[in-house]
Amino acid sequence: MSAGSGSLPRYILQRLLLIIPMMWVLITVVFILLRVAPGDPVSAAVGGKLDEEALDQRRAALGLDRPLYVQYLEYLGNVVRLNFGETISDNRPIINIIRDNGGATLTLTLGAFLFALLIGIPLGLYAGRRRDTASDVSIRIFGVITYAAPIFWTGLLLVILVAPTGWPTFDIASPITKFEVEPVTRIILVDAMIAGNWDAVIDILQHHVLPCFTLGLLLAGVFIRLVRVNILQTLKDDYVEAARARGIAERHVIRRHAFRNALVPVITVIGLQVALTMSGAILTEKTFNWPGLGTQLVDYLTARDYAAVQGIVTFIAIVVVITSVLVDVLNAVIDPRVRY
Amino acid sequence: MTEMTDRSASTATSGGPVIDARDLRIWYGTDRGPVKAVDGVSFTLRKGEILGLVGESGCGKSTLGRGLLGLLPEGAKMDGQLRFNGEDLLALPKKQMFAKRGAELGMIFQEPLTRLNPLMRISEHFEETLKAHEKRIGKAEIERRSMEVLRLMGIPPTRFRSYPHEFSGGMRQRLMIALSLVLRPSFVVADEPTTALDVLVEAQIIRILHDLRREFDTSLLLITHNLGIIAEACDRVAVMYAGEVVEIGDARDVFAEPQHPYTRELLRSTISLASTGLNFIPGAPPDLVDPPPGCHFHPRCPDAMNVCATTHPIQREMKNGSRTQCWAADLRNGYAQDLTPEQTTPLSREEISVADEA
Structure with a gap:
């Protein structure tokens, strides 16, 4: 067992290689699910307007009349080349949807994570240190409620509470900002910064608060419980007592030994929560009319545009896989035991 | 119960005992009432001396060590x-x-495997x-001083930046010892330092602890349930039972001529190649x-008399120099001559032992 230096890059490489099989399984599942789902994309998209022969023509044009394995292989090949296909209903390349709407989802989820960490970790640590006191019980109840409450309910409640103050909630016409910003990265917050339009930046940030907070609360519930349990565990750990026995000051023991070690499993779970965040993001976007991928997904799903759904879901799956691998790597950097 | 007189009763700064504990009591509050884990313990520890503290599980020896x-x-x-x-x-x-903790008072724990923070080098x-x-x-000074103790513990300097999980159990215990000695404390509590280790490593650790006084002039309280370790490493031994020190004295004297029946039974229950059967003390330690x-x-x-069931014995100095609290030992050593024949009649114990086994 040589020192940790040689093994970390090897571990990272292993994790990265694992992306390939994980991705393959995911893509296959997406493909199968959409073929098993009832209804036929062509008749769903234009059903009722065309006769059977015209429908068959459309199917042939989309290649849907070919054997499944041919379609599957073609789909695989396209995904490898990052070609997610086109929508059936309005012939938009999926990659454009991802480009145009992905930014809004990205800032929404990052903002939500920020809120979740800011709320969840301090509250969890506080509750853990004051176990079974009134504040611990209240924090736990708060955590359960925020986790259990449906997003659209929390969201609408917050809107009702906040709207009278004049704080931007949502606006059907231009959900993120009333300002026009030159699209460069298509992440509107970044674009506004590039343009140096600080009024727009402030406006965009204000618009982010409510949706991010709503989604963040859901995640905060998970974090509170997780951090609390882990801090209770590490406070009892032998090395914490041993540190006290060496005369390390209590606040230092708590910070360096108990808190830090309690956060390791939390990071792992954060990785697992990426999927929860994505599904939460879809509901949040719908609630706040947020122009992200989730809104697009729901819209195309309602239109039974399976090609669009398949493309967007594949992309989301890729994001989830990559983030969870990144979290694994982060974990290995923090915890030397993981590398073996 | 502790008529405390000691050779070095004055507590001068130098020459006096490093540790002078008198009538120490430690109790935990529980729903059923206070658990008297340590109940009036007195002892002294001189510079460079190793005192072994021995007793059954749950007799309060670890609590005493932590309390110090x-x-x-x-x-x-x-x-x-x-x-x-x-x-x-x-x-x-x-x-x-x-x-004071760490700098002047050190502690070595039982489970070296879990005592180092796994995330820290x-x-x-x-x-x-x-x-x-x-x-x-x-x-530079941190490194110099750490390397110095690590070398004494036989840890190669190349391992200084390793993580705890890269060491074996015995090495980790040596690391723990090095860590508790780096500030040169004058008093160290070692709480069953070898219990989790195999026999060869145990011998190695005991030798290290035994040599501490030479390198560091450290006084050591060595808590253990292993009498062999006491015999090997300790100058004096204190035998604890139910929160009390029932016998304390020079290790050789106590082992050669145990005054308290509990010490005697404890010695008899030690397993060696010469033992033919398994000796044990019937019953369980009492509810504290x-x-x-x-x-x-x-x-x-086995030596209980009627007086033992009614009156708590007083700790007295015996002929061999040890201090013991036991009526039977008192009689042998010329104390308690005013006990009546009725009081010195052996305790009729059928019902007790039956109740005990139940």
Whole structure:
């Protein structure tokens, strides 16, 4: 067992290689699910307007009349080349949807994570240190409620509470900002910064608060419980007592030994929560009319545009896989035991 | 119960005992009432001396060891008198106690595998410990002093930046010892330091602890349930039963001529190649919430007399120099001559042992 230096890059490489099989399984599942789902994309998209022969023509044009394995292989090949296909209903390349709407989802989820960490970790640590006191019980109840409450309910409640103050909630016409910003990265917050339009930046940030907070609360519930349990565990750990026995000051023991070690499993779970965040993001976007991928997904799903759904879901799956691998790597950097 | 007289009763700063504990009591509050884990313990420890503390599980020896460092869990209370180089530790503010811990009072624990923070390099453990007590210490000095103790413990300097999981159990215990010695404390509690280790490593650790006084002039309280370790490493031995020290004296004297029946039975239950059968002390250690009246050991004692069930014996100095609290030992050593024949009649014990086995 040589020192940790040689093994970390090897571990990272292993994790990265694992992306390939994980991705393959995911893509296959997406493909199968959409073929098993009832209804036929062509008749769903234009059903009722065309006769059977015209429908068959459309199917042939989309290649849907070919054997499944041919379609599957073609789909695989396209995904490898990052070609997610086109929508059936309005012939938009999926990659454009991802480009145009992905930014809004990205800032929404990052903002939500920020809120979740800011709320969840301090509250969890506080509750853990004051176990079974009134504040611990209240924090736990708060955590359960925020986790259990449906997003659209929390969201609408917050809107009702906040709207009278004049704080931007949502606006059907231009959900993120009333300002026009030159699209460069298509992440509107970044674009506004590039343009140096600080009024727009402030406006965009204000618009982010409510949706991010709503989604963040859901995640905060998970974090509170997780951090609390882990801090209770590490406070009892032998090395914490041993540190006290060496005369390390209590606040230092708590910070360096108990808190830090309690956060390791939390990071792992954060990785697992990426999927929860994505599904939460879809509901949040719908609630706040947020122009992200989730809104697009729901819209195309309602239109039974399976090609669009398949493309967007594949992309989301890729994001989830990559983030969870990144979290694994982060974990290995923090915890030397993981590398073996 | 502790008629405390000691050869070195005066607590001068130098020459006096490093540790002078008198009538120490530690109890935990529970729903059933206070658990008297340590019940009036007195002892002294001189510079460079190794005192072995032996007893069954649950007799309060670990609690006593932690109490000496002020490491008791919440809800535990402690009183009595505890002087460390003449300074009253129990009157010390919490903050000053933290400053003493590690620097002057060290602790070595039972499970070396879990006592090091898995996320921190060995070097970080040393750095943290040294910095906690010497704010302005430099990097080079930290490394020099850490390397010095590590070398004494036989840890190669190349391993300084390794993580705890890269070491074996025995090495980790040596790391723990090095870590508790890096600040040269004058008093160290070692709480069953070898229990989790195999026999060869055990011998190695015991040798290291035994040599501490030569290298560091450290006084050591060695808590163990292994009498072999006491015989090998300790100058004096204190035998604990139900929160009390029932016998304390020179290790050789106590082992050669145990005065207390519990010590004798404990020695007899040690397994060796010469032992033909398995000796054990019938019954279980008493409930520390509600210990038996009189001598706490009387329900299990083969020598019990009527007086033992009613009156608590007093600790007295025996002919071999040890201090023992036992009526039977008193009689043998010319004390307690005023006991009536009725009191010295062997205790009729059928019902007790039946109740005990039940």
